[in-house]
Amino acid sequence: MNQTQIKVLICDNTAENGTTIASALKDRGFIAYTRSNTKKAIINSILLEAPDVVIGYLTLSDTDIVALISELHGMTACLPAFIVLSELHNSFIENQVMRSGASYFMSEPIDFNELAEAVVAVSKRSAAKNSNNPELLVTEMIKKLCIPPNLKGYRYIRTCVLECLRDRTLLDNITKGLYGLIAEKNRTTPARVERAIRNAIETAWERADRKSIALVLGYDYCYFSVRPTNSEFIAMLVDQIRLQISSSYIDRPIIA
Structure with a gap:
């Protein structure tokens, strides 16, 4: 995504915070604008003005970023990327914010060059998330489930979902058909594929909360x-990706 085309919403229209951030980003070539830090104003802007990136402090005037992101998930499948600012650095808060779906966490004092780099980085991830490319969608979804990419199960789950998107009948024959296919591709055995996937799902259940x-x-x-079985987990991922790919129109309600 070209930097001059990246639209950034700053959830604060005060001179000491929002307009200062917007000015710094405009100087670096972004399309940046502010809105008041209320839930209504921010949601309306996201649904109607479709920013690529949203920058906001953890606490808004009538809600917080975590609750806002959660509510937006029920309104649109095309969420922007969120960069969350905080007056202090706290690893627990950062973990909760990132689990909610935010893309970047930054504590004060704000380095505007770092912020600009973060905007470019997360806007690319946002574009990938909102695309119809199956590989990008699958990768983004698995990451959201807190499955680390260094696990073999991460790669096996990703390949399983992509293969099932190409041939849905594989869901009816997971143990011998799908696991066998993945095992052949990776020069291993179906039993090891099954075990690695189960371990990855168990890791997700330990790292991510059930609501996420x-x-x-x-x-x-x-x-x-x-915890769902391997076959249930893979089938749910396949169905969710299919829904995202087939959804060509998104109803964007106006908040009265």
Whole structure:
């Protein structure tokens, strides 16, 4: 994405914060604008003006960024990337913010060059997330589930989903058909593929909270009282990616 085409919403229209950030980004070639730091103003701007990146402090006047992102997930599938600013650095808060779906966390004092670099980086990820490219969509979704890419199960799950998107009948024969296909591609055995995927899912269940998992996979929170099986997990990922690819129109409500 060309830097001059990146549209940035700053969730604060005060001179000491929002307009200062907007001015610094405009000087660096971005399209930057401010809105008041209320839930209504920010949601309206996101739904109607479609910014690529949203920059806001952790606490807004009537809500917080984590709650805002959660609410937006139920309104549109094309969320912008979020950069969250904080007056202090706290690893626990940063972890919660990133799990909610934010792309970057930055504590004060703000380095505007670092902020500009972050805007470029997260806008590229946002464009990938909102595209119809299956590989990008699958990768983005697996990352949101907190499965680290160094695990073999990460790669196996990714390949499983892509293969099932090409041939849905593989979902009916996962143990012998799909695992066998993945094993052949990776010069291993179906049993090791199954075990690596199960380990990756267990890792997701340890690292991510159930509500975040339900949000990513598009199911009710109550469905995840127990960890899904490998086949259930893969099928849910496949269905969610198919829905995103086939959704050609997104209804964007106006908040009255």
